Amino acid sequence: MAKEHQFDISAKLDFQELKNAIVQAQKECNTRYDFKGIEKEIVFSEGAKTITINSASDNKVEAIYDVLLSKLNKRGIPINSLDEAKMEDSSGGNRKYTYPLIDSIQKDEAKTIQNEIKKLKLKVKSVNQGDEIRVTGKNLDDLQTVMAHLKTLDLKSPLVFDNFR
Secondary structure, eight states, rough: OOOOOOEEEEEEOHHHHHHHHHHHHHHHHHHOGGTSSSOOEEETTTTTTTTOOOSHHHHHHHHHHHHHHHHHHTTTTTTTGOOOEEEEEOOGGGGGEEBBBOOSOOOOOOOHHHHHHHHOSSSEEEEEEEEEEEEEEEEEHHHHHHHHHHHEEEOOSOEEEOOOO
C-alpha cells in the first residue's frame, strides 16, 4: 500500500534573520553620506510585530525603507511580509512610518490557496489547521506541482513550505 506524503503551508517569519537584516540596514544608513547629520531610526517591535522607520522627511524614510528591503531580500525574508505603511508625524517635524509584519495566513487567503489547489485537479487533499494548511497526497510529484503553483500566486502572506514527508 502506498504511503501518504504531506507538507504544511504556513507564513512563518524567521525573527532572528529579520533582526539581523534590521541591524545591517541601520549600519548601512549610519555610514551613508546622504544620511549624515539627520535623525534616522529603524525599530523592530517583536510583541507588536511591527517595524517603525523614523526620519526627517518622506524621501529619507523611503530611502531607509529601500535599504531595509535590500537587506531583507539578501537574508531570504520575503519582501511581501511587510504590510502597507501607516504614516504619521513624529516629534521635531520628523516622519514616522509603521510597517506591520504578516506572519500568518489570513482566512481569505487560506480559502484562495485551497481553491487554487482544487483547481489543479490533482489527487491531493488540503486541510486548514488554523495558521497553516496541510496538503496530503500519495504522489510526491503532485505535491511538488502544488508547491510550484502556489509560489506563482500573488498573495499577501509569505508562504513557507514545511514538514515535507
